[in-house]
Amino acid sequence: MISTLKGNIALLDFDLIVDPTNQQVLPMQGVSAQIFHQAGSEMMKACQELNGLEVGKAKMTKAFNLPCKAVIHTCGPRYMDGTHNE
Template identity: 35%
Template sequence: MSIQVITADITQLGVDAIVNAANTTLLGGGGVDGAIHRTAGPELLDACRSLPQVEPGVRCPTGEARITPGFRLPARYVIHTVGPVWRGGDRGEPALLASCYRQSMALAFAHGVKSIAFPAISCGIYGYPPELAAPLALQSLGEVLLDRSVQVQVCCFSDAMAEVWRTALNGGR
């Protein structure tokens, strides 16, 4: 199992797949979602629009994942997942966040991905405390990566966020 924490622009990484912290419509938004859509080009929006709605306006429910080509990104694929909005932790947020990582990796395995980069899902505008998200995410990734040779990067936008994730990766030290 290989997990590395980096500070970088996820849209510029030369990995097989990047994970998009999307919203349920999959039609773009702010933060990492907006950056991925801008860099990938309008073809990504078209691909997302072509995904079936599971209910009106929802192409990907919270905790699930969908995959599209990467188009103009260096990454071959974009795996879109919808993290939970933090509401205190007693409304299923931990299980939903863990599911984001597990479902994203299931799609990665199904598509032969050997390298993947994740953002800090839900840790931006969705308000999930990074100190709680990081250990949960890393545990979820560790469980699915036990005997797989996939390189995983957690790509943080700031050094401060990366430090939270590195601390969690090192067992809190």
């Protein structure tokens, strides 16, 4: 069964949530910024210890102040113009 929810992903009490991030695993705008904000400063420290992230790969951290149990950080490819294997 598939269902949808509307709201702030950082406030959901799930086992895992996914952070759509960049290769440096730094808070960006939107969803990623909310996750980092709600998780607290420990999230930034944990992500610095990940030593970056390859496009298409994922790494996991604790959730810290989030109600979920863990956060999966993943970096997707950036669309440029369709001629760069994106």
